Amino acid sequence: MSSPDDFAPPPIPAPTADLTSGPPLHDACLPLRALVGVWRGRGEVDYPTIDGPYRFGQQLTISHDGRPFLRHEARAWLLDAEGAVLRPAAWETGWWRPQPDGTLELLLSHITGIQELFYGRAADQRWELTTDSVVRTATAKDVRAAQRSYALTEDGVLDYAEHRAMVGVTMTPHVTARLHRTS
Numbered sequence: 001m002s003s004p005d006d007f008a009p010p011p012i013p014a015p016t017a018d019l020t021s022g023p024p025l026h027d028a029c030l031p032l033r034a035l036v037g038v039w040r041g042r043g044e045v046d047y048p049t050i051d052g053p054y055r056f057g058q059q060l061t062i063s064h065d066g067r068p069f070l071r072h073e074a075r076a077w078l079l080d081a082e083g084a085v086l087r088p089a090a091w092e093t094g095w096w097r098p099q100p101d102g103t104l105e106l107l108l109s110h111i112t113g114i115q116e117l118f119y120g121r122a123a124d125q126r127w128e129l130t131t132d133s134v135v136r137t138a139t140a141k142d143v144r145a146a147q148r149s150y151a152l153t154e155d156g157v158l159d160y161a162e163h164r165a166m167v168g169v170t171m172t173p174h175v176t177a178r179l180h181r182t183s
């Protein structure tokens with residue numbers, strides 16, 4: 001038997017990337033407060049094994065529902081030299097779990113069959129993380145480890161950079177991007 005409630009939105013706070021509405025941000029998330037929002041921008045991707053560099057666009061959404069974690073979603077698309085969209089690229093979702101001792105836990109799941117657990121710390125407007133473990137499906141590429149950073153510049157740009165050890169190459173830059181707050 002269905003009830004009218006089954007067709008209503010869930011009776012719990014909806015996740016929001018807007019700090020001016022919805023539930024207050026949980027105190028545990030204060031070290032990550034500046035990241036909450038919708039960010040969009042452009043970057044460059046390269047690696048010794050690929051025929052790069054390529055340009056890409058990315059949108060990063062970091063939202064919360066008042067509990068002591070943040071939801072993370074980033075989608076990317078490749079661009080040609082004129083800035084036209086070539087095709088969808090990376091898509092990752094996950095959770096930031098700030099801990100009382102200042103440690104950041106970041107769990108990320110990628111469309112490419114990779115799941116990662118990062119540990120890191122928040123510094124002054126800078127968040128640096130390194131993988132503790134990487135799990136791969138049988139068909140995934142040989143991704144071993146990553147170092148990721150987000151840094152907020154004085155002019156409000158979120159600089160994102162990622163080094164990766166994968167496909168037989170040691171820790172080497174893969175992605176950099178400059179993201180602007182859209183909300």
Ligand code: HEM
Nearest residue numbers: 045049050054056058076089090110114141143166167175
């Ligand atoms: C904004 C984020 C990213 C973008 C735009 C991006 C883009 C690319 C591009 C364009 C390539 C060349 C092959 C192709 O055309 O698909 C590539 C290769 C690759 N990327 Fe990324 N990537 C991103 C993030 C990641 C992440 C998060 C991982 C790991 C979880 C990853 C792992 C790889 C691997 C394993 C390869 C293949 C290398 C090889 O086989 O030579 N990338 N990436």
